[in-house]
Ligand SMILES: Cc1cc2nc3c(=O)[nH]c(=O)nc-3n(C[C@H](O)[C@H](O)[C@H](O)COP(=O)(O)OP(=O)(O)OC[C@H]3O[C@@H](n4cnc5c(N)ncnc54)[C@H](O)[C@@H]3O)c2cc1C
């Protein structure tokens with residue numbers, strides 16, 4: 001019996017970590033429901049049979065390989081909608097990320113299917129899936145059930161754990177020919193994955209000083225850099241300041257950036273949006289400096305400092321230098 | 327060229343948002359405002375109109391919501407929209423994303439725009455999905471989180487950040503684009519525009535006017551159901567320092583870090 005169909009995003013020959021988490025989650029849920037766990041991989045010649053079969057290691061029993069452009073939502077909607085309609089999959093599952101939202105949304109419209117997004121946990125109740133979704137800045141968690149099937153579940157970044165099912169296990173691969181809808185060929189990728197700004201490594205640092213829009217301007221990052229240097233760490237950033245061109249994309253934490261878990265994460269002028277939080281909430285010690293006492297970041301920081309970073313950062317840098325005998 | 331901008335009325339950012347435990351919907355009783363993310367969509371429309379590369383005949387603001395939502399439309403018009411359409415009907419209350427997207431798509435079909443613009447997210451629902459849902463109903467290409475949009479005759483060149491860096495995508499018109507908040511700095515409405523907003527044409531439509539099948543909308547037509555609302559797992563509250571005397575604040579931060587051996 002058809003069961004759960006998971007989308008596996010890949011880039012430059014490697015599967016996305018969140019997709020692997022989703023494949024693992026799909027396998028876990030399929031087992032509980034007693035149904036098949038399948039995955040779908042979309043792309044051109046870069047998608048090899050071996051690559052698809054390797055998803056068996058994360059519990060996929062069946063993998064569909066579809067020849068269609070990867071990186072945009074609509075072609076994948078065509079592929080997954082066809083599979084769900086023809087083979088009766090009961091749920092479509094996505095890991096955290098931008099494309100998962102777009103594809104899941106397209107499927108919602110195409111199949112008139114219920115959708116739940118930002119899902120942090122999925123459970124089985126009476127032979128059906130129920131998705132847990134935190135809402136209103138994570139102040140409440142809604143149990144979202146599906147009135148009909150298929151149901152669409154879009155996970156939150158890092159919500160689903162990668163669990164290798166069996167070393168060397170291999171999924172059955174089926175190659176598909178799917179007719180793309182006329183409108184999905186009307187968006188064309190011109191350039192994908194452009195890196196803006198210099199390459200920096202934030203994933204290995206024990207200490208991260210992260211800067212947001214509150215730094216005021218690109219030059220504001222100098223204050224963050226000085227503090228990071230004094231603490232022996234690196235500088236990270238929010239999407240807001242990366243989009244604004246103030247800092248490098250490679251230093252961005254969050255849903256469309258890096259996931260980090262340093263010993264110390266110090267946020268300067270960051271509001272603490274969910275898409276940022278998902279990339280750093282596993283940090284051991286979270287310190288936040290923000291002038292707005294109602295900033296969401298204070299809800300998940302261990303030490304919150306309500307004040308103006310322009311006054312605090314330079315003095316903090318000097319104090320750290322002095323303490324370290326500099 | 328005709329542009330439709332989707333706007334939504336949401337609880338004001340300063341209002342504490344909560345769920346109504348009885349209706350299992352977001353409590354929308356407090357102060358309300360135009361969804362701040364939608365002001366970027368209106369601004370993007372105005373920049374296309376004023377940019378001189380294509381001729382824009384009109385910018386139409388469209389919303390679905392209760393009677394009070396006309397205020398969001400007035401605000402949209404004060405920011406530059408030429409007229410507005412208000413889809414309002416008691417049968418729409420309690421619509422989920424699937425139902426809302428369907429209903430808005432029906433209204434947009436009647437308007438037949440060349441470009442539909444949306445905000446990146448609604449401040450209350452935060453579904454991030456409305457653009458792609460509507461695009462599929464309208465059979466149009468779409469892109470979300472767009473932070474740069476260049477218009478050419480018949481197409482758009484867009485940039486956005488996705489999971490592996492920045493993507494550049496070319497899209498044929500008609501299209502549906504949700505814009506990220508980094509795309510522009512929205513203008514403030516002039517006093518004159520605020521005063522004149524109520525005089526611009528505003529059309530109110532019922533579900534019947536928009537040829538919406540009522541069994542596909544509202545709570546009965548929704549495909550998801552809120553089964554329960556639970557509090558998040560309890561978390562120990564962090565320490566808070568109010569910065570009054572900065573030297574003292576620094577000392578407190580330093581000893582806090584020292585206790586946790588973060589200064590080694
Ligand atoms: C699909 C999607 C993906 C996204 N991906 C990411 C991602 O990967 N990473 C990410 O970070 N975001 C991401 N975002 C964006 C995210 O929602 C927020 O918009 C962003 O994180 C906000 O950045 P910020 O905190 O720098 O800016 P803001 O939210 O504007 O916050 C600035 C803060 O600075 C404070 N401040 C201002 N001046 C001072 C001062 N002088 N002293 C002290 N404090 C001050 C303000 O009180 C405010 O709280 C994504 C959004 C979407 C929709």
Ligand SMILES: Nc1ncnc2c1ncn2[C@@H]1O[C@H](COP(=O)(O)O)[C@@H](O)[C@H]1O
Nearest residue numbers: 332333390444445447448453454455456
């Ligand atoms: N009821 C509504 N009426 C009009 N536009 C809406 C409505 N709900 C959402 N939108 C639009 O869709 C965008 C994304 O919303 P959401 O998908 O709910 O996060 C918003 O910024 C609005 O532009």
